[in-house]
Every structure is written in structure tokens, then in C-alpha cells.
Amino acid sequence: MGNQLELKQDTVIREQTQTRTRATFKIRWTPILFLLPSLIVFFVFKYYLIFDAIYISLFNYDIVNPPGNFVGLGNYFEFLKSATFWVAMKNTLIFFVLSVLIVFWVPIAQALFLSQVKRWNAFYRVLYQIPGVLPVVAGVLLWKWMYNPDRGLFNYLLAKIGLGPYGWLNDLHMTKLAIVLPGFFTGGGISVLLYYAAIKSISAELFEAAKIDGCGPWRRMVIIILPNITFVILIQFVGFMSGVLLSFDNIFVMTQGGPADASLVVALMIQRTAFVQSRFGISAALSFFMFIVIAVLTIVQFRLQKEDD
Amino acid sequence: MNSRIKEKGERKLAVTSYIVTIVFIVLGVLPLVWLLLTSLMDNDSIDATTPKFIPDIPKSISITLDYSGQPDQNEDFYLKDAMKATWFPWMANIRENIGEIKIKGVKDGHELYSSKTTSASFSVGQPFIVPTQVFNDTVMKAKLPRIKASGLSDFNWYGQGKQAKTGDGTLSDKPLSKNLQTFFSDRKLLDGKLTSLEQSGNWVRLFDSYRSLNILASEAKVSLGFYHYFLNSLLVCAVVIVWQLVFGAMASYALSQLVRNKKTKFIVLMYFLMTIMIPGVSVLIPQYLLMQKLKLVDNIWAIILPHFAWGFVIFLFKGFFDQLPKELLQAARVDGASEFRTFVRIVIPMSIPVFTIVAVMTFIPVWNDFLWPYVVTKSPHNWTFTVAMNDLQGGANPRANWISASGVVSMIPLLLVFMGTQGAIEKGINFTGIKG
Numbered sequence: 001m002g003n004q005l006e007l008k009q010d011t012v013i014r015e016q017t018q019t020r021t022r023a024t025f026k027i028r029w030t031p032i033l034f035l036l037p038s039l040i041v042f043f044v045f046k047y048y049l050i051f052d053a054i055y056i057s058l059f060n061y062d063i064v065n066p067p068g069n070f071v072g073l074g075n076y077f078e079f080l081k082s083a084t085f086w087v088a089m090k091n092t093l094i095f096f097v098l099s100v101l102i103v104f105w106v107p108i109a110q111a112l113f114l115s116q117v118k119r120w121n122a123f124y125r126v127l128y129q130i131p132g133v134l135p136v137v138a139g140v141l142l143w144k145w146m147y148n149p150d151r152g153l154f155n156y157l158l159a160k161i162g163l164g165p166y167g168w169l170n171d172l173h174m175t176k177l178a179i180v181l182p183g184f185f186t187g188g189g190i191s192v193l194l195y196y197a198a199i200k201s202i203s204a205e206l207f208e209a210a211k212i213d214g215c216g217p218w219r220r221m222v223i224i225i226l227p228n229i230t231f232v233i234l235i236q237f238v239g240f241m242s243g244v245l246l247s248f249d250n251i252f253v254m255t256q257g258g259p260a261d262a263s264l265v266v267a268l269m270i271q272r273t274a275f276v277q278s279r280f281g282i283s284a285a286l287s288f289f290m291f292i293v294i295a296v297l298t299i300v301q302f303r304l305q306k307e308d309d
Numbered sequence: 310m311n312s313r314i315k316e317k318g319e320r321k322l323a324v325t326s327y328i329v330t331i332v333f334i335v336l337g338v339l340p341l342v343w344l345l346l347t348s349l350m351d352n353d354s355i356d357a358t359t360p361k362f363i364p365d366i367p368k369s370i371s372i373t374l375d376y377s378g379q380p381d382q383n384e385d386f387y388l389k390d391a392m393k394a395t396w397f398p399w400m401a402n403i404r405e406n407i408g409e410i411k412i413k414g415v416k417d418g419h420e421l422y423s424s425k426t427t428s429a430s431f432s433v434g435q436p437f438i439v440p441t442q443v444f445n446d447t448v449m450k451a452k453l454p455r456i457k458a459s460g461l462s463d464f465n466w467y468g469q470g471k472q473a474k475t476g477d478g479t480l481s482d483k484p485l486s487k488n489l490q491t492f493f494s495d496r497k498l499l500d501g502k503l504t505s506l507e508q509s510g511n512w513v514r515l516f517d518s519y520r521s522l523n524i525l526a527s528e529a530k531v532s533l534g535f536y537h538y539f540l541n542s543l544l545v546c547a548v549v550i551v552w553q554l555v556f557g558a559m560a561s562y563a564l565s566q567l568v569r570n571k572k573t574k575f576i577v578l579m580y581f582l583m584t585i586m587i588p589g590v591s592v593l594i595p596q597y598l599l600m601q602k603l604k605l606v607d608n609i610w611a612i613i614l615p616h617f618a619w620g621f622v623i624f625l626f627k628g629f630f631d632q633l634p635k636e637l638l639q640a641a642r643v644d645g646a647s648e649f650r651t652f653v654r655i656v657i658p659m660s661i662p663v664f665t666i667v668a669v670m671t672f673i674p675v676w677n678d679f680l681w682p683y684v685v686t687k688s689p690h691n692w693t694f695t696v697a698m699n700d701l702q703g704g705a706n707p708r709a710n711w712i713s714a715s716g717v718v719s720m721i722p723l724l725l726v727f728m729g730t731q732g733a734i735e736k737g738i739n740f741t742g743i744k745g
Contacts, residue, residue, distance in 0.1 A: 031648075034559040038623070041614075045614065046587055046592070048599075049595040049599065052598070053592055056595060056598075110329075110330070113325070113326040125731070125735075130341065132723070137698050150358065151356050193738055249677075252680070253679070271590075280598075287591040287594060288591065290591050299586070
């Protein structure tokens with residue numbers, strides 16, 4: 001750790017000397033003072049922590065007498081060999097597919113149709129934000145009752161049309177669907193505004209030209225709007241992927257990963273191995289694995305964004 | 310309106326668009342309406358196998374007890390009698406939607422005392438005052454100090470001072486009132502004679518789940534009941550927003566306008582932006598161990614501090630500051646203003662939109678934050694409301710209407726934020742090009 005600190009000080013000093021040589025015999029303190037608080041907190045709460053995670057992941061970490069035995073990459077092999085990890089990976093994949101099918105397209109559809117609404121458009125845009133004001137934890141608790149197999153609203157309403165009763169969160173095969181479904185109702189929130197802005201920025205001439213060519217309003221939506229926002233959709237999709245991979249709160253509050261690990265994902269495994277089983281080394285190795293995956297996705301997203309601009 | 314010719318299919322698309330939009334909005338708002346309705350219901354209506362959709366008006370019971378012809382007793386004697394007449398029959402009829410029980414004690418034409426207990430108090434006190442269906446004098450004697458100390462029942466002692474309005478002596482024959490009368494006559498618990506029992510509806514008691522939140526955990530867990538947790542969350546948000554608006558803005562401004570060396574600029578910018586790749590869950594363990602070293606575990610600062618380092622904020626600010634007119638800043642410098650003065654007097658007033666965006670974008674995730682506060686806090690005193698709500702569902706006394714009431718309260722800040730800043734958010738999407 002001390003090593004990194006020296007490195008850090010080194011960059012600050014280098015930066016100072018650079019400004020010193022360039023400015024006319026005057027050290028320009030203002031930029032340094034403006035930057036310093038942020039440089040320090042970013043170092044402590046990001047760089048130090050992620051390097052510490054890597055460091056911990058190399059040990060059979062002993063919290064009472066740190067760092068414990070050095071095991072090299074042992075922790076990584078251990079989680080790669082464990083069945084639970086692969087269950088979590090499989091669950092994540094299913095969550096991802098379900099989320100794309102049920103949630104991802106919703107804000108796109110909402111924005112597409114919203115762009116055709118002329119009257120009270122601004123009002124509808126505000127209304128689309130309303131479901132997003134309910135904090136995730138509160139929303140999950142609400143849905144949890146509605147899923148109650150005996151007394152929940154869903155089984156009651158479904159029984160009226162002759163369906164069910166379903167086990168929802170208690171059912172091994174339904175629990176993932178039950179966790180993803182609220183996202184459909186909540187809708188896009190801010191991403192509706194984003195798609196909407198993208199649609200509105202398409203030039204009117206394009207529409208006029210298509211109109212003259214005899215292209216009807218429905219076809220225009222498919223032929224002109226969709227291709228022009230593909231890039232925004234792509235960028236959102238990558239962000240959506242990391243969102244699904246990182247989802248923790250909703251799953252934890254809804255099922256804690258159950259029943260029988262049917263909704264366990266890697267984020268939950270990290271929390272569980274560390275704070276329930278006290279296996280910090282394994283947990284740190286999983287953390288680093290997660291970091292790599294998210295880092296790759298973020299880089300892809302930034303690249304796409306740059307190209308879009 | 311205008312003279313253009315309607316195209317074929319245009320109308321159909323317009324109608325479909327309105328319908329789809331309205332359907333989506335209704336789907337989104339329905340769960341919130343359900344939350345609001347359940348927060349006004351009693352728990353048995355929520356738990357019923359056939360769910361109710363409209364809350365019932367809670368029942369208000371007024372009881373008069375007459376002590377005429379009995380020897381004089383001290384205040385505690387009458388308090389005990391009033392509490393027996395309140396808590397015992399309520400517990401025996403716990404499945405009824407009782408909103409309040411009012412007791413009036415009269416003796417020889419004087420009003421001795423009046424007492425009032427609301428369902429907010431009852432639902433909080435029930436687990437420790439009347440945990441079982443055992444109703445006798447000894448039980449009440451043992452519980453009396455608890456009732457007095459917790460202040461759950463209002464009790465006003467008048468002694469001989471107050472003239473009693475002659476009660477009309479009616480005994481209501483509604484089903485619940487009949488039950489209560491049978492309860493009193495079978496158990497023979499009371500010293501006073503039941504002379505009147507009236508039943509009415511009181512819609513004010515619909516909101517008692519919100520009042521329960523306030524007196525909840527008055528058993529010394531936290532000072533302000535559940536609202537304590539909301540204040541904790543607000544405090545965390547406020548501190549983080551202030552930090553971001555001051556230091557985040559300063560760092561981004563320096564990066565955008567003050568650092569002139571291209572290479573330094575790039576390195577420092579990357580230093581900040583690279584951290585966007587690090588997800589919170591990846592640093593969960595080292596962050597916890599760091600807080601342990603800093604002796605900050607179970608301290609509200611442990612929740613606040615990690616939020617200070619946020620690459621996304623630097624990204625938003627820098628995008629805006631890059632577009633500031635260079636000439637204006639140059640002019641200020643030529644006039645001899647210091648960099649700091651230029652920043653405060655010229656840059657900040659021009660940057661209100663970006664400050665709004667950053668405040669909103671900071672507020673939402675911090676207000677919603679669950680995992681880290683859950684991991685790092687132990688005592689309820691330091692919980693944020695998300696942790697408290699998760700605890701409420703698994704707690705010893707999970708009451709559905711408390712959960713929904715806290716859910717409704719938890720929406721208010723974000724609702725206000727969205728209402729107030731919708732315009733700014735939309736503008737922000739355009740100028741910052743937020744794509745994620």
C-alpha cells in the first residue's frame with residue numbers, strides 16, 4: 001500500500017514541477033488546490049480499494065490476523081471450480097435474457113409512441129418519471145406482497161380469469177421472472193427522456209423526404225426513427241448489461257438469492273461469502289472478476305459514445 | 310387548425326400512440342396507487358384472502374364508565390380501569406378495524422377522567438402491552454408502568470373539578486359494540502359500570518400508520534421513530550451533494566480551464582474517469598476493512614465518505630465547463646480577478662443548470678443506496694431508511710401498513726426533485742449527452 005502512496009505523491013510532484021517550469025516563475029497553486037481534495041478521495045476510495053481487493057484476493061484472508069496465508073491464484077481457481085459460482089453465472093445469464101425481453105425495450109417503445117403524441121407531451125414526460133420516484137427497496141417490498149401465493153394481489157386477480165395459483169417467489173422456475181417483472185411496470189424513467197431527445201434530434205427534412213417518397217407514418221417510424229437511434233440503443237444496451245450484472249438490491253430484498261439459490265447472482269455471492277461465511281479472500285477474488293467484466297463493458301460503452309459524438 | 314391534408318394512417322398512429330402512452334403510464338402508476346391505498350388500510354384488510362381495494366373508515370368507540378356510589382380512589386386506580394377498558398377489548402377484537410377508543414369516567418355528576426388511545430399507539434404498543442389473550446387485573450397491574458412511561462394512551466385526570474355532561478346512556482347495537490358489551494359483561498374486569506358505548510367512524514384514523522411510524526420504536530431504539538431513518542438518509546444525501554457541488558465542480562473546472570498542459574490534463578482526466586469502471590460491489594470488502602481501520606464502522610460518515618469519489622460527476626461538470634466562453638474568463642483575468650474569484654463570481658452563476666443536474670444525479674443513487682449502508686451500519690441509530698425498511702419486513706412485528714406508509718413517505722423527496730427539475734434534466738440530457 002505504501003508503494004502506491006509514493007507513486008501517487010510522485011505524480012502530484014511531477015505535476016507541480018511541470019506547471020512550475022511552464023508558468024512564468026510563478027507556481028500556479030490554484031489548479032492544484034482545486035484538484036487536491038478530489039485527487040485524494042479518488043485515490044483513497046477507488047484506487048487504493050481496488051488494489052487492496054486484488055491484494056486480499058491473493059490470500060486466505062484472516063480478518064483477525066491479516067493478511068493470513070498467501071495462496072496466489074488459489075482463490076480464483078477455487079471459485080471457478082465451485083458449483084455455486086456456475087449456478088450464479090447461469091442465473092445471471094437467464095436474468096439478462098429475461099431483462100432484455102421484458103424490460104429493455106420498454107423505454108424505447110415508450111419514447112417512440114411519445115414522439116407521436118402532440119398534445120400534453122411535456123405532461124406525459126413528467127408522468128413517465130413518477131414510477132421511478134419509488135425507492136428500489138420500497139418497490140421490492142410492495143411487489144413481494146403482491147406475489148404472496150396465498151394472499152397476494154396477483155394470484156387473486158389471476159384466479160378471476162381462471163389462472164394459477166402460482167408460487168411466484170417460492171417457485172424455483174418462476175422466481176427469476178418475478179424479480180424481473182416489476183421493471184416492466186416501472187418503465188424507463190430517465191432513459192425515456194434520453195430516447196425521446198434522440199428521436200427529436202432527427203432532422204425534420206428526413207421525415208419530409210420520406211413522406212414525399214410515399215412512405216406512410218407507420219413505416220416512417222420503422223425506417224427513419226429506428227435506424228437513427230440505433231446507436232443510442234446500442235450504448236444503452238451496454239449500460240443495461242452492466243446494470244443487470246450488478247443488480248443486487250432488488251434480488252437481495254426480494255429473495256436473498258433463494259429459493260435454493262435459484263436467484264443467486266455474483267453480486268450476492270460477494271456479499272454472502274464475505275459477510276456471512278467470512279471468506280474474504282474468495283469474496284475479493286469474485287470482486288476482481290466482477291471488476292474486469294464491468295471494466296470491459298464500460299470501455300465498450302465509452303468507445304461507442306465517442307463514435308456517436 | 311392547419312390546412313394540411315391528413316395522411317392515410319396518420320390518425321390511426323396518433324390514436325395508437327395516445328393509447329399506448331396512457332396504458333404504460335397507468336401500469337407504472339398502479340403499483341404506487343396500491344401502495345398508497347394499503348398505507349391507509351388496517352392489516353387484516355391487506356392480508357385478507359380477497360384483497361380490498363378501498364380502505365374502510367376506522368371505527369371510533371366512546372365508552373362511559375360510571376363510578377357513582379363507590380368509595381373514592383386515587384388516580385392510578387382509575388387509570389388502570391380505563392386501560393383495562395381500552396387495551397383488553399381491543400386485543401380481543403384485534404381483527405376489527407378499530408381507530409380509537411375513548412373512555413370517560415364519571416362519578417356523582419362529575420367527570421373524573423378522560424382517556425384516548427389511537428390505533429397508531431395500539432399497533433406500536435400491542436406486542437409488549439397485550440401480547441396474549443390473557444386478560445385480568447394482575448396483567449394490567451404489571452403493564453401499567455409500561456403504558457405510563459411510553460405515553461401511548463392519553464389520560465387526563467380531572468378529579469372533582471369538571472362537571473360531567475350527562476351521557477345519553479345509549480349502548481350501540483352495531484356488531485362490534487355488541488361484542489365489546491359481551492366482553493365487558495362476561496369478563497367482569499371493570500370497576501366502573503358501563504353506562505354508554507357509542508360507535509362511529511373517524512376517517513382521521515386512516516392516517517394512523519403514518520403516525521405509527523413516528524412513535525415506532527419509541528422503546529429507545531431511535532429518538533424520532535421511523536422518521537429518524539429518513540433524516541439520516543437526507544443528511545447523507547445533503548453532505549454528498551454539497552461535497553460534489555463544491556469539490557467536484559472545483560476539480561472539473563481546474564481540469565477544464567486552469568490546467569494548460571495537455572498531457573497533465575489527459576492524465577488527470579483519465580485518473581478520474583477510469584474509476585467509472587470500478588463497480589461498488591467490487592470494492593465492498595476492502596472498503597469495509599478500510600472503515601474498520603478508520604474506526605468508522607457503524608458511523609454515518611462511513612456511509613457518506615465513499616460517495617465523494619464519483620467519476621461520473623467529474624464527467625458531467627467537465628462537459629459543461631469545456632463549453633464556457635473562453636473570452637469571458639480571459640477578460641476577468643485581465644481585470645486582475647484571482648482564479649478563485651473568477652470561479653465564484655463568473656463561472657458559478659453561469660453554471661446553474663449543470664449544478665442542478667449534478668445535484669439530481671447525485672441525489673437519486675445516494676437516496677436509493679442499500680448494499681453499502683446495510684453492510685457498514687450495525688445499530689439502528691445509524692441506519693438509512695432503506696436499511697430500516699428491509700429490517701421492517703423481517704422484523705418481529707412486520708405490519709404491512711407500516712411498510713407501505715414508509716414507502717409512501719420515501720417517495721416524497723424524489724417526487725419533489727423530479728417535479729422541480731424536470732426541465733433541467735431534459736436540458737441536461739441535451740448538453741451533457743448523458744448516455745448511460
